[in-house]
Amino acid sequence: xxxxxxxxxxxxxxxxxxxxxxxxxxxxxxxxxxxxxxxxxxxxxxxxxxxxxxxxxxxxxxxxxxxxxxxxxxxxxxxxxxxxxxxxxxxxxxxxxxxxxxxxxxxxxxxxxxxxxxxxxxxxxxxxxxxxxxxxxxxxxxxxxxxxxxxxxxxxxxxxxxxxxxxxxxxxxxxxxxxxxxxxxxxxxxxxxxxxxxxxxxxxxxxxxxxxxxxxxxxxxxxxxxxxxxxxxxxxxxxxxxxxxxxxxxxxxxxxxxxxxxxxxxxxxxxxxxxxxxxxxxx
Amino acid sequence: xxxxxxxxxxxxxxxxxxxxxxxxxxxxxxxxxxxxxxxxxxxxxxxxxxxxxxxxxxxxxxxxxxxxxxxxxxxxxxxxxxxxxxxxxxxxxxxxxxxxxxxxxxxxxxxxxxxxxxxxxxxxxxxxxxxxxxxxxxxxxxxxxxxxxxxxxxxxxxxxxxxxxxxxxxxxxxxxxxxxxxxxxxxxxxxxxxxxxxxxxxxxxxxxxxxxxxxxxxxxxxxxxxxxxxxxxxxxxxxxxxxxxxxxxxxxxxxxxxxxxxxxxxxxxxxxxxxxxxxxxxxxxxxxxxxxxxxxxxxxxxxxxxxxxxxxxxxxxxxxxxxxxxxxxxxxxxxxxxxxxxxxxxxxxxxxxxxxxxxxxxxxxxxxxxxxxxxxxxxxxxxxxxxxxxxxxxxxxxxxxxxxxxxxxxxxxxxxxxxxxxxxxxxxxxxxxxxxxxxxxxxxxxxxxxxxxxxxxxxxxxxxxxxxxxxxxxxxxxxxxxxxxxxxxxxxxxxxxxxxxxxxxxx
Numbered sequence: 001x002x003x004x005x006x007x008x009x010x011x012x013x014x015x016x017x018x019x020x021x022x023x024x025x026x027x028x029x030x031x032x033x034x035x036x037x038x039x040x041x042x043x044x045x046x047x048x049x050x051x052x053x054x055x056x057x058x059x060x061x062x063x064x065x066x067x068x069x070x071x072x073x074x075x076x077x078x079x080x081x082x083x084x085x086x087x088x089x090x091x092x093x094x095x096x097x098x099x100x101x102x103x104x105x106x107x108x109x110x111x112x113x114x115x116x117x118x119x120x121x122x123x124x125x126x127x128x129x130x131x132x133x134x135x136x137x138x139x140x141x142x143x144x145x146x147x148x149x150x151x152x153x154x155x156x157x158x159x160x161x162x163x164x165x166x167x168x169x170x171x172x173x174x175x176x177x178x179x180x181x182x183x184x185x186x187x188x189x190x191x192x193x194x195x196x197x198x199x200x201x202x203x204x205x206x207x208x209x210x211x212x213x214x215x216x217x218x219x220x221x222x223x224x225x226x227x228x229x230x231x232x233x234x235x236x237x238x239x240x241x242x243x244x245x246x247x248x249x250x251x252x253x254x255x256x257x258x259x260x261x262x263x264x265x266x267x268x269x270x271x272x273x274x275x276x277x278x279x280x281x282x283x
Numbered sequence: 284x285x286x287x288x289x290x291x292x293x294x295x296x297x298x299x300x301x302x303x304x305x306x307x308x309x310x311x312x313x314x315x316x317x318x319x320x321x322x323x324x325x326x327x328x329x330x331x332x333x334x335x336x337x338x339x340x341x342x343x344x345x346x347x348x349x350x351x352x353x354x355x356x357x358x359x360x361x362x363x364x365x366x367x368x369x370x371x372x373x374x375x376x377x378x379x380x381x382x383x384x385x386x387x388x389x390x391x392x393x394x395x396x397x398x399x400x401x402x403x404x405x406x407x408x409x410x411x412x413x414x415x416x417x418x419x420x421x422x423x424x425x426x427x428x429x430x431x432x433x434x435x436x437x438x439x440x441x442x443x444x445x446x447x448x449x450x451x452x453x454x455x456x457x458x459x460x461x462x463x464x465x466x467x468x469x470x471x472x473x474x475x476x477x478x479x480x481x482x483x484x485x486x487x488x489x490x491x492x493x494x495x496x497x498x499x500x501x502x503x504x505x506x507x508x509x510x511x512x513x514x515x516x517x518x519x520x521x522x523x524x525x526x527x528x529x530x531x532x533x534x535x536x537x538x539x540x541x542x543x544x545x546x547x548x549x550x551x552x553x554x555x556x557x558x559x560x561x562x563x564x565x566x567x568x569x570x571x572x573x574x575x576x577x578x579x580x581x582x583x584x585x586x587x588x589x590x591x592x593x594x595x596x597x598x599x600x601x602x603x604x605x606x607x608x609x610x611x612x613x614x615x616x617x618x619x620x621x622x623x624x625x626x627x628x629x630x631x632x633x634x635x636x637x638x639x640x641x642x643x644x645x646x647x648x649x650x651x652x653x654x655x656x657x658x659x660x661x662x663x664x665x666x667x668x669x670x671x672x673x674x675x676x677x678x679x680x681x682x683x684x685x686x687x688x689x690x691x692x693x694x695x696x697x698x699x700x701x702x703x704x705x706x707x708x709x710x711x712x713x714x715x716x717x718x719x720x721x722x723x724x725x726x727x728x729x730x731x732x733x734x735x736x737x738x739x740x741x742x743x744x745x746x747x748x749x750x751x752x753x754x755x756x757x758x759x760x761x762x763x764x765x766x767x768x769x770x771x772x773x774x775x776x777x778x779x780x781x782x783x784x785x786x787x788x789x790x
Contacts, residue, residue: 014584122518154571279378283378
């Protein structure tokens with residue numbers, strides 16, 4: 001009980017050695033409503049302390065450089081009284097849970113994101129000029145995520161929507177297995193821009209357990225890659241409107257030609273039932 | 284309705300007493316009773332009766348007697364009636380047998396084999412009616428040491444130098460366990476919230492969100508859950524609460540998720556869970572961002588980040604085989620509270636095979652966790668909440684003596700609201716208005732009255748706890764925590780005493 005218990009001592013990898021904000025001021029350079037933060041050598045909590053502190057000072061645009069794996073960027077910015085949502089530019093590689101529980105801010109990453117980007121995100125925008133790891137947009141409830149390249153396993157798992165709040169995830173590359181698993185709402189667009197001609201998407205068990213929302217998939221996918229709760233449909237005019245809108249937004253972020261992307265064949269993946277497991281019980 | 288099944292209950296109506304007021308007919312949610320005007324007589328469909336006793340207690344002339352149906356198959360201790368009936372149900376449907384509330388099988392109830400101590404001669408007992416008796420409990424991480432700084436010249440200037448962590452204070456070591464809006468009716472949910480607030484303790488929202496209109500008033504009495512479906516979880520919900528709980532498992536159904544069937548997802552539930560009306564609310568078995576202790580740590584700190592490190596984070600697990608090692612990992616991952624839900628924990632719906640066979644008794648799990656955390660020198664890093672089968676104030680005392688900081692009560696609270704443990708929660712036809720979304724049934728609960736019943740329960744138990752503490756010569760619940768010297772085992776085997784860490788009676 002005295003910090004000397006070496007064998008069983010508890011090391012807190014998040015909080016041990018965290019310095020108070022007052023010692024970290026040299027990492028921040030504020031200029032009116034803009035700020036620059038050098039994240040080199042900052043712990044997860046230290047960086048987020050600085051971001052919150054800077055936001056509370058009325059800064060609305062922050063550039064964070066030298067980010068090497070710091071987690072939860074954007075998570076501590078639940079500030080309902082903030083007049084204007086923030087824009088945070090991040091380079092090169094933020095850590096896990098980027099924008100988890102994000103409350104309406106805009107995060108732009110010039111590099112790759114790791115696991116859990118947009119985890120249970122509530123609102124806002126995440127734009128990633130690179131790839132992202134596993135469980136992107138898990139349980140995302142609102143806002144938009146644009147990712148230029150590939151994503152890892154279980155992207156869009158359990159995304160959900162309610163009334164006007166419809167989250168959107170647009171992925172330029174391809175995804176890994178269990179893509180859209182348990183999806184309960186929202187719109188996911190998988191473009192496969194980095195696949196060669198006739199190369200099929202990588203994922204298996206796409207949309208397994210899906211019971212809401214929609215996946216628009218560009219490029220080839222075989223039926224055996226889909227979960228059994230998913231049906232394939234052709235896009236109608238309303239779908240094209242949605243896809244067109246998100247593709248042009250995606251293109252404007254990353255400098256693609258939307259017309260070229262839209263030329264290719266798209267398929268719509270829908271759940272066959274909103275109650276996939278309604279009939280497995282004896283009452 | 285199933286063919287070839289014996290009715291579960293037999294109904295007897297004393298015709299001389301019956302005045303044909305038809306109360307039984309109106310109160311029954313499964314349409315057992317009906318009236319025929321021609322002979323001016325009440326009749327019944329016995330096979331639909333679930334034995335909730337609502338009609339019997341509402342009958343103004345006590346004309347009704349509901350008993351387990353006397354018909355029996357040939358006695359057989361292996362192939363008993365329940366096994367046979369379940370086989371027939373499954374043969375007919377091919378389905379998973381569902382059930383509600385907690386494990387009803389005769390596993391040893393260790394509470395009934397532990398006895399408490401009292402003072403005689405060598406130290407005085409205390410009378411709580413006339414002397415102060417402290418039940419106040421703080422949930423959350425405690426510092427390793429408490430350094431106090433004071434100015435010797437000016438004695439009134441006292442400051443705590445050690446860094447303190449966020450703690451929640453409750454007036455009695457009893458907290459209402461997680462029951463979501465959706466699993467239970469709004470009236471039942473609100474009753475729990477009102478009672479918790481009134482008494483200065485907490486209720487737990489479960490995984491069904493916290494209705495917007497309740498956040499301001501009841502948020503400070505709420506533990507909000509973040510479970511695998513993440514229903515109703517937004518930053519405002521997390522920040523409205525006084526503590527956050529990550530639900531990993533539930534004693535009634537360790538290792539599996541939950542399905543709230545679409546027909547229960549009414550408009551208000553849809554708004555609170557933030558999903559479309561009528562779709563199934565599926566909670567996956569694992570949290571898909573947690574596949575390891577490191578991942579758990581990631582979510583714990585994500586929640587702390589989302590709430591600016593202002594609230595303790597609890598992790599709730601079901602009691603399973605290696606629970607002590609798991610709990611150690613949870614504390615090392617950064618949890619401020621570890622909630623352990625035992626074998627007899629309740630549920631609104633679970634596959635019977637799992638409810639009745641998976642997990643270990645709370646008493647053993649709790650003792651093992653407390654012992655392990657002490658051995659590792661990290662017991663102060665977390666509070667322990669014990670859940671699953673706490674039936675009375677003596678169980679609370681015994682749980683605290685085995686190392687719990689406080690207990691969760693679920694079933695006991697439901698019974699206080701009217702529940703009679705008919706185990707049909709999953710049908711959504713609760714005649715007592717608790718586990719239903721049918722407005723005709725749920726309006727039977729008036730939160731003003733029901734919350735008072737719950738507060739009465741807390742008051743009664745708290746008083747009993749004070750009496751028992753006083754008898755032991757202790758004047759604060761803190762002194763009982765993990766104090767196994769106040770427990771003795773009766774009729775327990777060596778290994779059981781060993782796991783519980785208590786001596787046998789007379790030792």
